[in-house]
Amino acid sequence: MVGGYMGKILRVNLTTGKTSEEPINDELARKFIGARGYAGKVIFDEVPAEADPLGPDNKLIFATGPLTLTAAPTGGRYDVVTKSPLNGVIAGSNSGGFFGPELKKTGYDFLIVEGKSNKPVYLWVTDDKVEIRDASHIWGKDTHIATDAILSELGDKSIRVACIGPAGENLVKFAAVINDKARAAGRTGVGAVMGSKMLKAVAAKGTKRAPVANPEKFKEALRVAMDKIKANGVTSQGLPTYGTMVLNHIIDEHGLYPTNNFQKGTFEHVDSVSGEKLKDTYLVRNKACYACPIACGRVSKLPDMEEETEGPEYETSWAFSADCGIDDLAAVIKANDQCNKMGLDTIATGTTIACAMELYEKGFLKKEELGSAPELKFGNTETILVYPELMAKRVGLGDKLAEGSYNFASMHGHPELSMSVKKQELPAYDPRGAQGHALEYATSNRGGCHVRGYMISPEILGLPEKLDPFVVEGKGQWVRIFQDLTAVIDSEGLCLFTSFALGADDYAAMLSAATGFDYTADEVMKAGDRVWNSEKLWNLRIGMTKKDDYLPPRFMNEPLPDGAAKGQLVHLEQLLSDYYNVRGWSNEGVPTEEKLKDLGLQ
Amino acid sequence: MTIPDNRNLKKVYIEITSKCNLNCKMCFRRFWNDEVFEMDFEKYLRILDELKEFTSLETVYLGGIGEPLFHSRILDIIGKTKESGYRVEFGTNGTLLNKYAEDIIRLSVDKIIVSIDAPDPKVYEDIRGTDFSQIEDNVAYLQETKRRLNAHNPEVEIEVVAMKSNLDLLPNILLLAAKLEVTSVIISNIMPFGKELCSETLYNEIFDYNTFIDKMNSQIGKYRLKTVFPKFELLTERKCQFIEQNATTIRSDGEVAPCYRLLHSYTEYIFGRGKQVNAFSFGNVYKDTLLSIWNRRDYKSFRYSVKNALFPSCTDCPLKDSCNFCLTTDSDCFGNFPSCADCLWSRGIVQCP
Ligand code: SF4
Ligand code: SF4
Ligand code: SF4
Ligand code: SF4
Numbered sequence: 001m002v003g004g005y006m007g008k009i010l011r012v013n014l015t016t017g018k019t020s021e022e023p024i025n026d027e028l029a030r031k032f033i034g035a036r037g038y039a040g041k042v043i044f045d046e047v048p049a050e051a052d053p054l055g056p057d058n059k060l061i062f063a064t065g066p067l068t069l070t071a072a073p074t075g076g077r078y079d080v081v082t083k084s085p086l087n088g089v090i091a092g093s094n095s096g097g098f099f100g101p102e103l104k105k106t107g108y109d110f111l112i113v114e115g116k117s118n119k120p121v122y123l124w125v126t127d128d129k130v131e132i133r134d135a136s137h138i139w140g141k142d143t144h145i146a147t148d149a150i151l152s153e154l155g156d157k158s159i160r161v162a163c164i165g166p167a168g169e170n171l172v173k174f175a176a177v178i179n180d181k182a183r184a185a186g187r188t189g190v191g192a193v194m195g196s197k198m199l200k201a202v203a204a205k206g207t208k209r210a211p212v213a214n215p216e217k218f219k220e221a222l223r224v225a226m227d228k229i230k231a232n233g234v235t236s237q238g239l240p241t242y243g244t245m246v247l248n249h250i251i252d253e254h255g256l257y258p259t260n261n262f263q264k265g266t267f268e269h270v271d272s273v274s275g276e277k278l279k280d281t282y283l284v285r286n287k288a289c290y291a292c293p294i295a296c297g298r299v300s301k302l303p304d305m306e307e308e309t310e311g312p313e314y315e316t317s318w319a320f321s322a323d324c325g326i327d328d329l330a331a332v333i334k335a336n337d338q339c340n341k342m343g344l345d346t347i348a349t350g351t352t353i354a355c356a357m358e359l360y361e362k363g364f365l366k367k368e369e370l371g372s373a374p375e376l377k378f379g380n381t382e383t384i385l386v387y388p389e390l391m392a393k394r395v396g397l398g399d400k401l402a403e404g405s406y407n408f409a410s411m412h413g414h415p416e417l418s419m420s421v422k423k424q425e426l427p428a429y430d431p432r433g434a435q436g437h438a439l440e441y442a443t444s445n446r447g448g449c450h451v452r453g454y455m456i457s458p459e460i461l462g463l464p465e466k467l468d469p470f471v472v473e474g475k476g477q478w479v480r481i482f483q484d485l486t487a488v489i490d491s492e493g494l495c496l497f498t499s500f501a502l503g504a505d506d507y508a509a510m511l512s513a514a515t516g517f518d519y520t521a522d523e524v525m526k527a528g529d530r531v532w533n534s535e536k537l538w539n540l541r542i543g544m545t546k547k548d549d550y551l552p553p554r555f556m557n558e559p560l561p562d563g564a565a566k567g568q569l570v571h572l573e574q575l576l577s578d579y580y581n582v583r584g585w586s587n588e589g590v591p592t593e594e595k596l597k598d599l600g601l602q
Numbered sequence: 603m604t605i606p607d608n609r610n611l612k613k614v615y616i617e618i619t620s621k622c623n624l625n626c627k628m629c630f631r632r633f634w635n636d637e638v639f640e641m642d643f644e645k646y647l648r649i650l651d652e653l654k655e656f657t658s659l660e661t662v663y664l665g666g667i668g669e670p671l672f673h674s675r676i677l678d679i680i681g682k683t684k685e686s687g688y689r690v691e692f693g694t695n696g697t698l699l700n701k702y703a704e705d706i707i708r709l710s711v712d713k714i715i716v717s718i719d720a721p722d723p724k725v726y727e728d729i730r731g732t733d734f735s736q737i738e739d740n741v742a743y744l745q746e747t748k749r750r751l752n753a754h755n756p757e758v759e760i761e762v763v764a765m766k767s768n769l770d771l772l773p774n775i776l777l778l779a780a781k782l783e784v785t786s787v788i789i790s791n792i793m794p795f796g797k798e799l800c801s802e803t804l805y806n807e808i809f810d811y812n813t814f815i816d817k818m819n820s821q822i823g824k825y826r827l828k829t830v831f832p833k834f835e836l837l838t839e840r841k842c843q844f845i846e847q848n849a850t851t852i853r854s855d856g857e858v859a860p861c862y863r864l865l866h867s868y869t870e871y872i873f874g875r876g877k878q879v880n881a882f883s884f885g886n887v888y889k890d891t892l893l894s895i896w897n898r899r900d901y902k903s904f905r906y907s908v909k910n911a912l913f914p915s916c917t918d919c920p921l922k923d924s925c926n927f928c929l930t931t932d933s934d935c936f937g938n939f940p941s942c943a944d945c946l947w948s949r950g951i952v953q954c955p
Contacts, residue, residue, distance in 0.1 A: 071927070071937035209939070215903065219912070219937045226914065226935045230921065240924055288926035293935050295924035 002026060003213030004066030004514040005034065010108040010130055012123060014197050015056055015115030019130050024109055029066070030517050030527075031600065036092040037491035037531035039063035039081035039110060043090050044534055049541045053085035053189075054171055054196035056116040062103060062162065062202060063110045065493025069101040069210040069290075071222060072510050073229055074495035076101050076290025080162075080185040085192045086173045086404055087423040088542045089446045090535050093176075093190045094490055095162075096289035096297075097183030102160035105206025113199060122163070122201040124154065127208065135200035140166060142341035143178040150203050163201035164191045165343025167392035171195050172402040174348035174425075175392075178340055182310030183289070186345040188424065188446050213516025221509035225502055229293060232501035234463065239296040239497060240286055244314035245275025247428075252322075254460050254469070255563025256433025258426075259322045260378045261354040262419045262554060265430050266563035269327030273317055277329055284308055294497055302330050305337075312336040312346070315450070318428035319350025324357060325378030335384040342392035348404060349388050351425040355405035355418050356397075357383070364412045371396045416553050422447030422544070431555050433565035434459040436467065436475035439575040442549045443479065445535040451496055453482035463500050472571050476578035484528030491531060530599045533583075533591050537601065546589045549576060605906055607897040611656040612848040617666025617865065618646060619673045620854045624695055627729045628719070628763070631667055633795040634868040636881065638668075639854035643675040645888060649852065650686055655893040658848075661712075664692035666853060666865055671698040680709045693717060693761070697732060699740035703747045710755050715788070716741055717761040720768040721775040741782045758784045764832070765792045765802035769814070776821050776829070786828035790953040793946060794871040805834050805951050806873045833950040836917055842948040845908040850896065857883035858895050860904060862954055863947055864931065864940060872917060872944055878930040882940040900939070908942055916944040 011020045032038040039061040051057035061081040068075055078100025084091035103111060107128045117132075120139035124131040138146040143165040150161050162179035168191030175191030176184040185191075194200075212218045229235045238246045248270055251257045255265040271277060282302055287310065288295035301308045312320075312332055316339075320332040339346045353376070359365040360376040367375075373396055374382040390398025400408055405425055409418040419426045424447030431438030436455035444452045458478060459469040467478065488507050489496055508524040511517070519527070539548070555570040580587060584595035596602050619640040622631065631638075653659055662683050664670040670692045673679065683690050691713040699706075699716075706714070716737070720726045723734035741758065748754070760779050764772060772789070779787050794800045804811070811834035822829055844851070844861035851859045859865045864882040871877070884904075885895035895901065907913065914936050916928045927934045927941070934941035946952045 071933045071935065071939075073935060076926075212937075215937070222935060222937045223914075230919075236920060240921065286924045288924055291926055291933075293921045293925040293927060295921070295926065 002029070003211040003516050004070070004511070005029060006104060006107050006109050006208065006210070008108050009110045009112060010125070011112045011114065012130060012132065013114045014117040014121065014132070014199065017132060029515070032531055032534070033065065033488065033491035033511070033527055034109065035063045035065035035068070035077070035491045035493050036079040036081060036094065037487060037527065039079060040090045040092055040531065040535055042110075042112065043081055043083060044538050047083050049538075051083060053083045053088065053193060058083045058193055058196075060113040060190070060193050060197060060199070061110055064100050064104040065491055066515050067510060068493030069104040070212060070218070070514055071291055072494060072514070073222070073225055074289065074292045074294065074498050075493060076292060077490075077493050077495055078103065079490060080177050080190040082190055082193045084188040084190070084446070085171070085196075086189040087447050089188065089422065090538050091188035091190050091446060092490065093185035093187050094451070095177070095179055095183050095185040096292070096495060097180035098290045099160040099162045099179035099183070099204065100493070101290045102206060103202070103204040104210065105208050106204055107206060107208050111202065113197060116196065117198040120198050120200050122150065122199065122203060125202065125204045125206075127206050138200055139169065142166065143343050144181055144341050146201060147181055150201055154203060156205060159203050159205045161201055161203045163343070164194045165341055165392060167343040167402075168192055168195035169200075170392065170394045170402065172344065172391060172394070173404040173407070174345040174352075176343050176345045178343050182340050184340065184345065186347065187449060189345075191343050212514050214513045218510065218513035221506070221513050225498075225506045225510060226293070228501040228506065229498065234461070234500040235294050235497065239294050242275030242279060243286065243296045243298045245278055245298070245312070245317055247314045248274040248317065249276070250460065251429060251456075253564060254433055255560065255565035256430040256460075257318070257322055258419070258428060258430045260325050261323060261351070261358040261417070262426070262430055263358070264562050265433055265560045265565050267322035270322065272327045273321040273329050273332060275314075281329065282333060289495070292495065294495075296497060300333055302333055309333065309337040310340070315427045316346035316350070319347050319354070320384045323351055323354040323428075324384060326381050326384060328381045331381045331384055335388055338385070338388045342388055344388055344392055347427050348425045349391060350384065351419060352391070352401050352405040352408060353383055353387050355409055356401060358417050359409060359412050359414060362417075364414050364417075369397055373397055419552055419554075420448050421551060422548055424448040429456055430560065430565070431551055431570050432560045432568040434469040435472050435571065435575060436469070436478050438551060438555065438570040438572070439475055439479045439579055440482070442551050442572060442576065443483075443579060445532065445539060452486050453479050454486070454496065454499070455479060455482060457482075457500065464503070470565070470568060472574050472578070475575060476582045479579060480582050481525070483532055484525050487528035487531040488524050491527070526599070530601060533595065533599055533601055536591060540590060546576075549589055605902040609656050609893065610658050610848050611850060611896055612658055613661040613663060614653065614659065615663045615666060615849060615851040615862070616646070616649065617641070617668060617852065617854045618664055618670055618676070618679060620666065620668040621672050622669040622695070623672050623697060624669070624730055624732055626719070626731065628792065628795070628799060629667070630795040630866065630868050634866045636866045637855075640673060641854045643678060645856070646679055647682060649887055649892065650682060652887070652892045653686070653688070655891070659688065661689040661691060664690065665694075666851060666862065668854070669695055669698070671702055676702070677705050677709065680706070680711060684709055689713075691715070695730070696737040696740050700743050703744045706744070706756060707748055707751055707753045710753070712755055713757045713759065715759045715761050719763050720771065721762065721778050722768060722771040725768050725771065738778070738782070741784075745783050758782070759786045759788060760784050761788045761790065763792050764789050764804055766804060767802060769804065772814075773818055773821065776818065776825050776827060779827055780825035784827070786830060788830045788953060789832055791832045791834070791946070791951045793952045795868055797871060797876070800871050800874045803873075809834060830953065832953050836949060836951075839950075840911045840913070840915075840948045841950070842908050842942065842945070843954065845905050852887055856886040856888040857881065858885050858887060858892065859883055860901070860908075861947065863945060872946060875923065877928070877944060880931055880940070882931070904938070907938055908948070912936065913938055913941065913943040917946075917949070
């Protein structure tokens with residue numbers, strides 16, 4: 001018996017209003033697992049390469065994995081998969097909370113949204129049913145107001161909602177989809193695709209349970225996995241106690257804590273914006289996503305806030321503090337809350353402000369352009385409180401900033417000052433401080449990103465073993481393994497944070513028992529390889545080449561000026577040729593015939 | 603692994619009504635969100651008929667939440683059940699015993715358990731909102747009637763809940779029990795169903811229970827009583843009385859739960875930590891036969907898991923305060939549905955008759 005999957009895909013065409021169902025394809029399920037992998041393949045097969053990401057030909061998939069909704073640790077994830085409006089790649093944006101499992105409870109593994117509505121709508125999905133409802137009254141509203149309005153309109157507080165805020169509606173290139181008010185499918189601009197379809201929200205409430213093919217084996221696999229999670233210091237202590245903000249100090253100490261738009265590798269005020277500081281001040285408690293024993297989520301509250309808010313995460317806290325030279329934790333919390341309400345990716349929002357600050361300080365962005373908005377100087381706290389909303393609503397300079405730092409810096413003649421790869425902003429680790437992580441940035445299929453092969457884990461945290469971050473040799477193979485394993489975790493519907501404690505054999509054991517497909521650790525890694533190569537083929541199809549596997553020139557030319565990684569540069573050419581080689585790709589980064597044949601991808 | 607079907611149900615708890623004539627302070631009827639039902643007599647007879655399938659069934663325990671003597675056809679229910687050859691036991695708040703004493707004896711009910719919460723009139727009245735001496739009189743009347751009619755049954759037991767506010771008075775229960783000629787006293791710890799009751803628990807702080815137990819035991823000889831103590835701290839052993847006894851519970855609306863804890867939905871506070879308990883049903887006797895429900899794959903494997911303690915232990919897990927599984931009884935990190943991983947009944951801290 002095939003378990004894990006509910007077995008059905010729901011399609012909704014917003015142009016025609018027609019809805020339909022189709023079965024999950026067992027062969028694709030086996031080869032691409034689910035969520036990011038399987039849904040990415042659907043985009044690959046069904047969306048033309050030249051399709052306008054914000055036009056009716058693009059499709060938007062809310063995809064769960066075979067372990068979503070099961071009792072597998074962190075089995076509460078889903079992916080939003082579509083062609084990205086930011087850079088054209090297959091956007092797979094992963095989120096936790098409770099929406100994903102709730103969607104699956106209705107009996108559907110995926111919801112595929114096609115076409116484009118001519119008025120604002122939202123979808124109401126219940127057991128084996130979907131309804132397209134008017135959303136005119138919540139169009140323009142922030143994600144909290146919209147979510148509450150839907151809950152009260154449908155009369156059930158336990159409904160789960162994923163929605164966009166003004167940013168998605170206004171097609172901001174880095175708009176997020178926000179579920180459960182505070183969890184974000186944050187990156188690659190998936191919220192703008194939702195906005196282009198005039199789809200304000202998806203509300204879900206189901207009653208089904210995930211079928212498991214072999215319950216006894218599954219329980220056994222869970223016991224093994226849980227023993228490891230409980231025994232691992234990061235998953236049983238670090239993350240529950242400090243959340244992801246356990247990292248601010250660690251990364252700063254290693255000298256790769258990007259400061260002032262990556263001009264430096266340490267931040268003198270890191271103490272005031274650390275996880276330890278948050279715990280001593282505004283933290284109310286930690287909070288877990290569905291089926292998660294780790295509970296890295298933060299619930300915090302400022303004295304002058306009416307309601308509790310969730311977050312901030314490490315990346316967010318960094319983007320609004322060190323990267324902008326700001327040392328005010330309360331302001332960071334407000335900016336984060338604002339981004340959740342506006343439906344913005346916090347990393348892109350903060351780093352785009354930081355990029356604008358460098359442009360401004362160097363004289364490439366003129367004061368007149370700012371209008372009455374705060375001065376874009378590093379350290380000016382006001383900026384992070386004001387610009388997010390201007391971006392989301394495309395007001396004044398916010399309209400240009402809403403195009404993302406790459407486009408914004410290009411408009412001002414200096415694309416090299418955008419700290420991005422494939423137009424997507426880099427997160428909170430200076431690549432000069434960790435060569436493997438640099439390689440992961442350069443080659444990540446969706447552009448600048450840390451969650452597609454988190455090399456910080458071996459290079460800085462020493463998990464599963466400690467690698468020298470400055471060494472180039474051997475990093476290609478490590479990056480490849482991490483990228484493939486992450487593709488597996490995302491596609492299964494689990495949280496990446498389990499990987500601090502678990503390995504390929506655990507993911508294979510849980511997946512095999514749940515689905516009834518027999519995967520060995522090697523086979524599951526091969527499925528990850530397949531997902532990765534399929535995403536790569538798409539990138540080639542939309543015209544990307546080796547020159548898109550780049551890093552901003554700063555990282556190859558300007559040695560880090562301070563901290564533990566002082567003097568370091570990224571050795572990109574060397575890293576890339578090693579990587580292409582272990583991937584079985586040509587020197588130009590193109591998968592060989594042989595490789596594709598082996599993966600069954602021709 | 604396939605667990606073979608079986609018919610080894612030994613005891614069935616049937617909640618013939620969830621109505622009650624009292625409204626006690628600690629009762630979870632105050633905190634739950636379920637509807638109150640009285641089971642139809644006809645439906646009860648159908649269940650009784652189905653029980654024939656279970657050749658090793660010995661005892662029918664009438665009760666769940668609610669007062670069985672408050673059921674409009676209670677005497678018919680007892681009569682028919684005895685006719686079918688089962689032991690009949692029930693738990694009662696004792697307020698209606700005077701009214702039914704003769705009938706209970708005539709129908710030869712085997713055992714009744716009178717729960718009196720606290721052996722002190724003031725505390726008792728505060729909790730139950732009814733007159734303590736009335737209960738005392740009622741039990742005495744029942745015993746007297748037994749003597750008068752020269753009957754041995756029903757055997758009478760007393761159940762009390764140990765908590766901070768009645769701890770000092772608990773030893774008095776023995777005197778009372780002896781006076782009322784009951785055979786045993788069952789002491790349970792309190793399971794708080796509201797936050798305000800958390801401060802009443804004896805097991806979440808250092809409490810010198812050995813001295814307490816000694817003090818009680820030293821008098822037992824004098825009164826010739828059996829006293830059943832709960833555990834007062836978290837011990838490694840986990841044993842579920844419901845599963846060990848091969849028991850099942852049927853709710854007044856026909857839903858079949860594995861035990862009292864999962865019969866209704868409410869919030870419990872485990873060492874002060876709130877947990878949503880969600881009623882869990884393996885089927886409804888009005889729709890399926892009890893035999894088919896008893897042998898459902900998930901019910902069988904649930905019993906197997908509980909018997910072999912294949913549950914994680916949330917109660918002493920370092921992740922319990924934030925783990926998402928731990929917020930409800932729905933499931934746990936070993937993949938059990940529902941989860942017993944946090945159950946104070948299985949730890950012997952809370953006890954049922
Ligand atoms: S580890 Fe954190 S992000 Fe991952 S599922 Fe748990 S609470 Fe959510
Ligand atoms: S007598 Fe029992 S069922 Fe009735 S209110 Fe009191 S505790 Fe609840
Ligand atoms: S379910 Fe959560 S609290 Fe309970 S044992 Fe497992 S990890 Fe610990
Ligand atoms: S262990 Fe507790 S929850 Fe589980 S069946 Fe027994 S009494 Fe019920």
